[in-house]
Amino acid sequence: MxxxxxxxxxxxxxxxxxxxxxxxxxxxxxxxxxxxxxxxxxxxxxxxxxxxxxGVSPSPSHSTPQVSQRSRVHHVTEYGADPTGRLDSTEALQQALSDAFGSHVDAHLMEGVADLGGAELHLDGGTYKISHSLRLPNISGGNFMIHGGSLRASDDFPTNRHLIELWSSSTSLLYEDITLKDLMINSNFRGGGISVINSLRTTIDNCYVTRFTTNGILIEGGHETYIRNSFIGQHINVGGDRREKDFSGIGINIKGNDNAVTDVVIFSASIGIMISGQANMLTGVHCYNKATQWGGSGVYIRAPGLTQTRIANCYFDFTGVVAEDPVQLHITGSFFLGNAFVMIKSLAGVVCGVNIVDNMFSGDYTGVKIVQLDQSNGPFKTIEEVIVDRNTVRGMVRKSTVARGSVWRNGTRWTVDFSKVLLFPNLIKNVQYTLHAGDAFPSHTLRNVSGNRVTVESEKPISATLHVSVDQSMVGYI
CATH class of the missing domain: 1.20.5 (Single alpha-helices involved in coiled-coils or other helix-helix interfaces)
Structure with a gap:
């Protein structure tokens, strides 16, 4: 050099x-x-x-002029948006969005989705008042980000819309690889925060969504929306809010498949996360929205017959999980505090492939069961491969599908009662027992298994201990 x-x-x-x-x-x-x-x-x-x-050398007069590449970072203040939030900035923001989608590189993501080349809508650290939804243009585009500021709904914002909307006029996938990052979304109690409809591989990262009345975040259709490192709450608080019984709305409403929510706090809403799609994953979620005693739910799974939902390493704080006719539901490694519990609700009477294992439950010793069955719409008729086991319980009533017990007496009949432990009533289908009578070897038989009680009877009186293991998980149609 x-x-x-x-x-x-x-x-x-x-x-x-x-x-x-x-x-x-x-x-x-x-x-x-x-x-x-x-x-x-x-x-x-x-x-x-x-x-x-x-340091610029003179160019010969006959050389080809170099045309500078237009920046793909669109600063909204350059479009006249007011970063103080006093004036309405809707038109300026929408124009910046249109310009961002107006140019793209000669490449595509999914077929028909143009690559915007990493274009950005930069909010320049301002707070912007908007009077209608900031909606992505009705043209295909991907590899695009909105970040770095706050949006607040005006007093006349429509109550049935969201501040940011990825929502095309057709059912086709127009948007891919859209990122919403480092945003404060204030719905001003007029509608929702963010809606992602028929979009592919959307990321919502480090966002704070508050003061919504419908949904903090709505996911509908599409595929693989990832929400992470975010805070969502209708009313800003740290618990113990005197308005808690009046909380409404849904923190995250998932009406699609294959989405993930990771390291998210939902601190006020009637329902923390509503799921009505399949194969969704929740990890590291902390719900302390409306408590169960006020009618709230941390997670409500409304996907009967084909659930395929996994909940791992989450924290349910006075509000638990409700699942309707769950088929393939996995809840593990989670902490249920303040009498929070899992409710399995019967619609068509189906519960299959459910694992509730290795969780911690902590309550106030008032007799609340860690797993409960709601059979008000009819009893469960199809029960297969349901495992509730290895949960640590303090101050609540343990329920399980696997249990062991022993009883000693001198006589001809021994009964071990599992009715207080087993989850399903009168559903023991697998029994293993040992009658330990020292050096004696009396003839004995399994006399009765009903009402979740196991009875063994010997041919003559003897002093013995009956050890019994039962399992409700290996069952078929009943």
Missing amino acids: MPRKDMFVNLIIMVFVYVSAILDCGESSYSGEGGYRDEMRRLALVKATHIIRN
């Missing part, structure tokens, strides 16, 4: 050659015009000084 000193010397030489060329041109054409020559000399020296100061 050339030393800086040599580069500077060469630059000076180029400047003087450039000045001489201009002067020679002037002298050969207008040798008799002394005034013109002096003016040309003055202009040449001014330009030479600019070249030396800015």
Whole structure:
């Protein structure tokens, strides 16, 4: 690489050659015009000084001009948006959005979805008042981000809309790889926060969504929306809110498949997360929205017959989980505080492939069961592969599908009662037992299994201990 000193010397030489060329041109054409020559000399020296100061070499007059690439970062303040939030900025923001979608690189994501080349709508750290939804243009686009500021609904914002909407006029997938990041979304108690409809691979990261009346975040259709590192609450509080019984709305409403919610706090809403799609994943979620005693739910799974939902390492704080006719539901590694519990609700009487294992339950010793059955719409008729086991329980009533017990007595009949532990009533289908009578070996038989009680009877009186293991998980249609 050339030393800086040599580069500077060469630059000076180029400047003087450039000045001489201009002067020679002037002298050969207008040798008799002394005034013109002096003016040309003055202009040449001014330009030479600019070249030396800015390090720009003169371009030959015959070279092709270099057209600068237009930036794909659209700063909303340059469009006239008011970062103080006093004036309505809807039109300015919408124009910036239109411009961001107006140019794209010669590439595509999914077929028909144009690559916007990492375009950004930059909110410049301001707070912007909007009077109608900030809606992505009705043209395909992806690889795009909105970030870095706050949006607040005006007092006349429509109550049935969301502040940011990824919502095309058709059912086709127009948007892919859209990121909403570092945003404060204030719905001003007029509608919802963010809606993602028929979009593919959307990321909502480090967002704070509050003062909504419908949904903090709505996901409908589409595929693989990921919500992470975000805070969602209708009313801003840290618990113990005197208005808690009046909380309404849904923090996150998922009406689609294959979405994920990770490291998210939902601190006020009637329902923390509503799920009515399949194969969704919740991890590291903390729900302390409306408590169960006020009719709230941390997670409500409304996907009967084909649930395929996984809940792992979550924290349910005085509000629990409700699942309607769950088929393939996994709840593990989670903490249920303040009598929070899991409710399995019967609609068509189906519960299959449910694992509630390795969780912690903590209550106030008032007799609340850790897992409960709601059979008000009819009893469960199809029960298969339901495992409730290995949960640690303090201050609540343990319920399980696997249990072990023992009883000692002197006589001919021994009964172990599991009715207080087993989840399903009168549903023991697998029994293992041992009658331990010291050196004696009396004849005995399993006499009765009903009402979740196991009875063994011997042919003659003897002093013995009956050890029994039962399992409700390995059952078929009943």
